[in-house]
Amino acid sequence: MNTERITNRQVICDTLLKAAQKDRDIVVVCSDSRGSASLGPFAERYPEQFVEMGIAEQNLVTVSAGLASCGKKVFAASPASFLAARSYEQAKVDVAYSEVNVTLIGISGGVSYGALGMTHHSCQDIAAMAALPGMRVYFPSDRFQTAKLIDALLGDEKPAYVRVSRSATEDVYDEKTDFVLNRAGVLRKGRDAVIVACGEMVPYAAEAARLLEEQGIDAGVVDMYCLKPLDQETLLWHARNVRLLVTVEEHSVFGGLGSLVSQVICRENPMKVLQLALPDEHLVGGTNREIFHHYGLDGEGIARAVKAALI
Amino acid sequence: MDGLTKKAYELRRDIIEEVYRSGAGHVGGDLSVIDILTVLYYEVMNVSPENWRDGNRDRFLLSKGHCVDALYMVLGDRGFFDKQEAIETFSAFGSRFIGHPNTAVPGIEMNSGSLGHGLALGVGMALAARMDQKSYRTYVVLGDGEMAEGSNYEAMMAAAHYRLDNLCAVVDLNRLQISGPTGQVMDSSDLGEKFKSFGWNVIPVADGNHCGQLTEAFREAAAFRGRPSVLLACTVKGKGVSFMEDQKGWHHGVMSREQYETAVRELEVALA
Ligand SMILES: Cc1ncc(C[n+]2csc(CCOP(=O)(O)OP(=O)(O)O)c2C)c(N)n1
Ligand SMILES: [Mg+2]
Numbered sequence A: 001m002n003t004e005r006i007t008n009r010q011v012i013c014d015t016l017l018k019a020a021q022k023d024r025d026i027v028v029v030c031s032d033s034r035g036s037a038s039l040g041p042f043a044e045r046y047p048e049q050f051v052e053m054g055i056a057e058q059n060l061v062t063v064s065a066g067l068a069s070c071g072k073k074v075f076a077a078s079p080a081s082f083l084a085a086r087s088y089e090q091a092k093v094d095v096a097y098s099e100v101n102v103t104l105i106g107i108s109g110g111v112s113y114g115a116l117g118m119t120h121h122s123c124q125d126i127a128a129m130a131a132l133p134g135m136r137v138y139f140p141s142d143r144f145q146t147a148k149l150i151d152a153l154l155g156d157e158k159p160a161y162v163r164v165s166r167s168a169t170e171d172v173y174d175e176k177t178d179f180v181l182n183r184a185g186v187l188r189k190g191r192d193a194v195i196v197a198c199g200e201m202v203p204y205a206a207e208a209a210r211l212l213e214e215q216g217i218d219a220g221v222v223d224m225y226c227l228k229p230l231d232q233e234t235l236l237w238h239a240r241n242v243r244l245l246v247t248v249e250e251h252s253v254f255g256g257l258g259s260l261v262s263q264v265i266c267r268e269n270p271m272k273v274l275q276l277a278l279p280d281e282h283l284v285g286g287t288n289r290e291i292f293h294h295y296g297l298d299g300e301g302i303a304r305a306v307k308a309a310l311i
Numbered sequence B: 001m002d003g004l005t006k007k008a009y010e011l012r013r014d015i016i017e018e019v020y021r022s023g024a025g026h027v028g029g030d031l032s033v034i035d036i037l038t039v040l041y042y043e044v045m046n047v048s049p050e051n052w053r054d055g056n057r058d059r060f061l062l063s064k065g066h067c068v069d070a071l072y073m074v075l076g077d078r079g080f081f082d083k084q085e086a087i088e089t090f091s092a093f094g095s096r097f098i099g100h101p102n103t104a105v106p107g108i109e110m111n112s113g114s115l116g117h118g119l120a121l122g123v124g125m126a127l128a129a130r131m132d133q134k135s136y137r138t139y140v141v142l143g144d145g146e147m148a149e150g151s152n153y154e155a156m157m158a159a160a161h162y163r164l165d166n167l168c169a170v171v172d173l174n175r176l177q178i179s180g181p182t183g184q185v186m187d188s189s190d191l192g193e194k195f196k197s198f199g200w201n202v203i204p205v206a207d208g209n210h211c212g213q214l215t216e217a218f219r220e221a222a223a224f225r226g227r228p229s230v231l232l233a234c235t236v237k238g239k240g241v242s243f244m245e246d247q248k249g250w251h252h253g254v255m256s257r258e259q260y261e262t263a264v265r266e267l268e269v270a271l272a
Helices: A008-020 A040-045 A058-067 A088-097 A123-131 A143-154 A201-214 A233-241 A255-270 A288-292 A300-310 B005-023 B027-044 B065-077 B081-091 B118-133 B150-161 B192-195 B211-223 B258-272
Strands: A026-030 A048-054 A073-079 A102-106 A136-139 A161-164 A185-188 A193-197 A219-223 A226-228 A242-254 A273-278 B058-062 B140-143 B169-171 B201-205 B229-234
Touching: A008 A040, A008 A073, A008 A143, A008 A193, A008 A233, A008 B118, A008 B258, A026 A040, A026 A058, A040 A048, A040 A193, A048 A136, A058 A088, A058 A193, A088 A102, A088 A161, A088 A300, A123 A136, A123 A161, A123 A226, A123 A242, A123 A255, A143 A161, A143 B140, A185 B150, A193 A233, A193 A255, A193 A300, A201 A219, A201 A242, A201 A300, A219 A233, A219 B118, A226 A255, A242 A300, A242 B058, A242 B169, A273 B258, A288 A300, B005 B027, B005 B065, B005 B081, B005 B211, B005 B258, B027 B140, B027 B211, B058 B118, B065 B081, B118 B140, B118 B169, B150 B192, B169 B211, B192 B229, B201 B211, B211 B229
Parallel strands: A026 A048, A026 A073, A073 A102, A102 A161, A136 A161, A193 A219, A193 A242, A242 A273, B058 B140, B140 B169, B169 B229, B201 B229
Antiparallel strands: A136 A226, A185 A219
């Protein structure tokens, strides 16, 4: 239980603070986003390793690439909506194509911004970033996984896009849970169905599996935080043991987890895939939870859809 | 207190009500821009619920779209829709009154909220007016933090290149953005020089919360020929509520019950 409601963005800041104690090359770059990224403490503690770009996301990404080309280990944090859409060409050319050591942190992704509406939702960031050769794409679920992911990314020099949600996510792991980069997390195995989820949807998938169990349905839960490279081995192992594969994501139906999973399944193990995602339309306004509920993206909604698909 | 100033203070009271009820909104920027919006909608622009579908109406774009809370109150007060509905449902589930301008709401020309789009949209609207030989004018309100977006400078260049004297920009120069003073985050203190060097007619407004000064400046802009005009309106973020004035924390701060009551009381006193 994440009783203190620690957010993944706070965890990223803590992890970077720790790493910066020993590494002067770590640089954080923000675009009037240090507050929403929870990176204020980093800016205060390491002002020489912090660069403020103002409200200029394209500049943020390209300046980050320039810094990285000179040996800096750059973490550029800005709302996912602007980072992955407005700065897309900068990510494509300056970061992914030139393969520099920049980790793009897309904060408040998906529908985190709730009633701020479509300009602030980023429901296409995974599709967009995954289509860039050289860009890895991650969407961690809980705080423990987030910390371990950032630690792992500090250990290599390749570009990555990491999406994080705004609110605190329920714990699904603990400090001791094993983490291997690019290996999906397995919360439970199932005989009837397997639910593959990422990010904030993972605890909802786990809740759905509990609800389904009460109804005699055995559903597994896989945390595919590594969208690219997708962990095909784990995916296929689970898919081969069930009748129904379900994907759940806080993203458009196009080009996200459901699409990436389906591609592998079509090729390697054709079977029915139920894709639960946000519809291709202007979304209703409300808090992120209200939006999830409205589109059936919560424990109850997922369980209902899985049950209906199994009958 | 003259009529416009009184109106702006009444609208401030509405904004406080709307923002307090919803626990959402961007109250600091609302209070800095409300005088600009009041003067535009009650004095300067030819746009109303009656001519709202007419191609000759003046066009308005709130490029600093996060302050739509203020715009809703002005549009509601002008009769584009029921103001009370906006106050009661702002940011609520399923409401059309979401936290950024969207065209589901009468009176809103274009969706916005991602900063740095309004000026270029305005260039397009002003060019269309010329193509169609229409006499409407286009007004765009920008934030000073927003002026860090490079797209603004592309639009500035194009507006001057096409000599769009039917385009008028206003920068709400409240010297603050989310992370702190704009001068420290990304310095845009010489915006006047920048606009001038891009070929714009620059009109400084010493007190951008003064309805009289604003009205005068808009008149000057409308009379100016051959180049686009920009009003650099020196405002106070949070203007009218003492504890919010010039405080970065009120960019999107949420009021406690006591703070709400104090804010309402101060505005009542100003109106009395
Ligand atoms: C492209 C983009 N980047 C970031 C944001 C998030 N954001 C909303 S308001 C704001 C600060 C705006 O400051 P300013 O333009 O000075 O507005 P004001 O002070 O009038 O509120 C930021 C960074 C956004 N809406 N759009
Ligand atoms: Mg400002």
